[in-house]
Amino acid sequence: xxxxxxxxxxxxxxxxxxxxxxxxxxxxxxxxxxxxxxxxxxxxxxxxxxxxxxxxxxxxxxxxxxxxxxxxxxxxxxxxxxxxxxxxxxxxxxxxxxxxxxxxxxxxxxxxxxxxxxxxxxxxxxxxxxxxxxxxxxxxxxxxxxxxxxxxxxxxxxxxxxxxxxxxxxxxxxxxxxxxxx
Numbered sequence: 001x002x003x004x005x006x007x008x009x010x011x012x013x014x015x016x017x018x019x020x021x022x023x024x025x026x027x028x029x030x031x032x033x034x035x036x037x038x039x040x041x042x043x044x045x046x047x048x049x050x051x052x053x054x055x056x057x058x059x060x061x062x063x064x065x066x067x068x069x070x071x072x073x074x075x076x077x078x079x080x081x082x083x084x085x086x087x088x089x090x091x092x093x094x095x096x097x098x099x100x101x102x103x104x105x106x107x108x109x110x111x112x113x114x115x116x117x118x119x120x121x122x123x124x125x126x127x128x129x130x131x132x133x134x135x136x137x138x139x140x141x142x143x144x145x146x147x148x149x150x151x152x153x154x155x156x157x158x159x160x161x162x163x164x165x166x167x168x169x170x171x172x173x174x175x176x177x178x179x180x181x182x
Contacts, residue, residue, distance in 0.1 A: 038113055038171070039077030052078040057089045060143040063098075064178055071105070074172030076112065080105035097142065100129025104154050104176065111161045112171040119169070123158035127151050145178045153177075 033041045034048025042048050058066065063086040070079035080102045087098035103126030111119030127150075134140055134147050141147065153176045160166035166174075 035077075037075050037077075038109055040113065049075070049078075052081040054081060054085065055089075056082075056085050058082070058085065060086065060090070060094075064143050064145060067101070067105070068178050071108075071175035071178075072172060074112075074170070074175070076105045076108040076171050076175070080109065093137075094133075094142075096129050096133040096136075100126045100131075100133060102126070103129060104150070107154070107158070108169070108171055108174065108176075111157065111166065111169040111174075114168065116161050116164065116166075120158040120162035123154045123161070127154040127158070130154075150176055150178065 033044055034046050035041055035051065037049050052070075063082055067079040067082045070076070070082065083098050083102035083105060087095050087102055090098055103122050105126075107119050107122030107124075107126055109119075110122055113119075130147055131151055139147070157166065157169075157174060161169065
């Protein structure tokens with residue numbers, strides 16, 4: 001998010017009270033509300049965790065390292081934003097991989113928030129995208145990532161979350177090892 005965000009009021013169609021939308025310096029809608037470690041909005045003025053900057057172009061290895069650090073810190077929502085940057089800025093041939101990794105991080109986010117249905121669904125969807133990309137390319141260890149191990153992690157966690165066996169998911173404790181057991 002741009003540090004130059006501002007609030008621009010816009011009236012409601014019914015003539016009701018004006019709705020204030022947070023906007024960046026280019027006029028795009030942005031939500032400047034503080035967020036907790038799982039990306040949930042907090043009331044304005046509350047202490048939140050630092051936001052993950054959007055639109056950062058990183059090398060694939062930088063993406064993996066930064067996402068892993070965020071996952072290890074229990075911040076999968078923020079890791080998803082790092083993967084999303086790679087998905088949007090990377091080569092077209094890798095978009096399915098990065099999109100799948102972003103979905104895995106969001107699946108862990110939902111599981112940690114207590115949304116078992118959404119968590120399991122996104123973990124499986126992300127695993128499917130990563131698996132599709134690996135099958136299409138024949139690559140199992142892009143940028144040092146252990147895709148087979150990641151797929152096992154995602155499907156096992158999805159099953160545990162869906163069955164209720166996972167209980168309340170601690171995102172740092174259940175974070176995937178992108179590069180395998182190191």
